[in-house]
Amino acid sequence: MDAQTAIAQVKSKHAETPFLRWAGGKRWLVPEILKLVENVRLDGYHEPFLGGGSVFFALRPGGQVRLSDLNMDLITVYRRVRDNPSGVADRLARYENTSDCYYAARAAKPTTDDDLAARFVYLNHTSYNGIYRVNLKGEYNVPYGNRTNTRIPDRAWLEEVSKRLQGVELQGRSFEISLGDVKEGDLVFLDPPYTVAHNNNGFVKYNQHLFSFEDQKLLAKSIKEISERGANFILTNAAHKSIDELFSPLGRKITVARRNVIGGVNASRGRADEYVFTNIGAK
Numbered sequence: 633m634d635a636q637t638a639i640a641q642v643k644s645k646h647a648e649t650p651f652l653r654w655a656g657g658k659r660w661l662v663p664e665i666l667k668l669v670e671n672v673r674l675d676g677y678h679e680p681f682l683g684g685g686s687v688f689f690a691l692r693p694g695g696q697v698r699l700s701d702l703n704m705d706l707i708t709v710y711r712r713v714r715d716n717p718s719g720v721a722d723r724l725a726r727y728e729n730t731s732d733c734y735y736a737a738r739a740a741k742p743t744t745d746d747d748l749a750a751r752f753v754y755l756n757h758t759s760y761n762g763i764y765r766v767n768l769k770g771e772y773n774v775p776y777g778n779r780t781n782t783r784i785p786d787r788a789w790l791e792e793v794s795k796r797l798q799g800v801e802l803q804g805r806s807f808e809i810s811l812g813d814v815k816e817g818d819l820v821f822l823d824p825p826y827t828v829a830h831n832n833n834g835f836v837k838y839n840q841h842l843f844s845f846e847d848q849k850l851l852a853k854s855i856k857e858i859s860e861r862g863a864n865f866i867l868t869n870a871a872h873k874s875i876d877e878l879f880s881p882l883g884r885k886i887t888v889a890r891r892n893v894i895g896g897v898n899a900s901r902g903r904a905d906e907y908v909f910t911n912i913g914a915k
């Protein structure tokens with residue numbers, strides 16, 4: 633099946649929108665990616681840095697779909713929404729968008745996976761910035777957002793997401809393990825945390841420790857392997873020399889501009905560049 637066939641004709645209200653807010657979410661890049669994958673072979677689909685899953689929801693891939701992320705709680709949310717949307721909706725309906733309710737939910741320790749899923753979705757939509765951040769004890773510690781225009785998913789939305797996730801494999805694990813499942817004819821979309829190497833005065837410094845530059849190197853090696861296996865890949869990454877050098881040998885590079893970025897060190901006049909690397913159309 634090619635991607636054009638896979639992009640279903642039936643469009644419903646929420647079916648293409650992520651049900652979570654996610655830092656680094658790629659909704660803005662979706663039109664570019666849909667253009668890239670037109671007429672591309674899509675026997676199976678993999679997204680090993682799932683987050684809010686913007687590309688999965690927009691693409692509506694057919695065939696075997698495998699989604700994964702290192703964040704196990706996030707994967708539990710997807711699994712419970714897939715398997716018990718109304719149970720999650722019932723629990724979600726008990727929360728209110730108030731500071732008292734938020735801090736009580738934040739302090740609570742969920743005892744079941746359905747409780748965990750509802751609490752996660754609630755905190756995600758009512759928190760300050762939707763970033764998933766935990767302290768050294770692993771406790772979620774983002775402050776209340778005071779947001780008036782929240783879009784906390786209702787029962788109908790969760791049921792729609794559940795339909796989209798039927799038959800989808802969901803795993804809490806690191807990308808290099810997930811990429812072991814990739815086969816010839818599959819499409820892989822990769823959106824890792826952005827880490828770059830700075831070379832100041834001969835010392836290489838990294839801007840993030842959670843996803844290190846060593847991880848970026850392992851990612852490049854793993855992408856080379858899936859490419860040699862005959863899979864198509866699309867990788868998004870930071871527009872930085874160190875990233876260019878690492879990934880350019882693997883395919884062609886497209887520079888994309890994200891507009892209307894508010895603030896941020898790299899944002900200038902509402903425009904920030906990012907790189908997309910792909911082997912589609914590169915042969």
Ligand SMILES: C[S@@+](CC[C@H](N)C(=O)[O-])C[C@H]1O[C@@H](n2cnc3c(N)ncnc32)[C@H](O)[C@@H]1O
Pocket residue numbers: 650654655656657658659680681682683684685686687700701702703805806807808823824825826842843847
């Ligand atoms: C930029 S976000 C993905 C955003 C997603 N494309 C979207 O549109 O919402 C990167 C994700 O990678 C996950 N992650 C970090 N390190 C990872 C690793 N080693 N293996 C797999 N996932 C990882 C994070 O938990 C995060 O959800």
